[in-house]
């Protein structure tokens with residue numbers, strides 16, 4: 371089943387605990403950590419992740435859009451994240467880092483910016499629990515989905531299948547009722563949605579509706595493949 375992870379970047383930061391509760395029923399809460407160096411925006415860090423992890427039963431999916439990922443990522447596991455995503459562009463030793471995240475008890479995930487290809491990292495896939503393909507330039511919510519990322523999603527799904535891996539394939543950026551089906555058909559199974567969830571009148575209902583759309587598109591694509 372598709373997983374829908376609301377991005378708190380689109381939530382009200384003055385009411386983070388309530389905003390986390392508003393999407394209980396979501397699979398994970400996506401926490402955007404930005405340092406104003408790796409991306410031109412600044413959000414939150416370890417203390418807020420620690421507080422959020424105590425404020426909600428939904429596991430935290432921390433997406434680190436920060437430099438020096440090797441140094442910081444383990445601290446997010448200690449702060450209570452269930453999944454930690456580092457950018458390959460910001461990690462000096464991605465294999466060592468993925469192993470450290472797993473050894474500390476979290477799921478290890480690696481993200482690729484839109485211009486970063488998947489092919490050079492094929493051999494790293496077994497070290498990961500999830501791969502994140504950015505479908506916008508990281509840094510801000512509310513941007514338009516980059517259709518040109520669909521072939522990369524498709525190629526990544528093929529590599530995952532070729533290696534027989536259990537790896538989750540996450541997409542993030544511009545995911546909404548109008549784009550989620552294309553992502554699911556291309557092979558994504560974890561969907562981050564910020565404005566499409568927190569901009570909705572009923573965020574929990576928006577999560578359920580996106581999940582149904584993704585599941586329907588995945589099933590239709592599988593049926594079409596078999597015929």
Ligand SMILES: O=C(CO)[C@@H](O)[C@H](O)COP(=O)(O)O
Nearest residue numbers: 379508509511512544564565
């Ligand atoms: O990481 C990011 C942006 O850098 C995302 O998580 C966005 O926050 C998603 O927001 P929408 O595009 O869904 O509004």
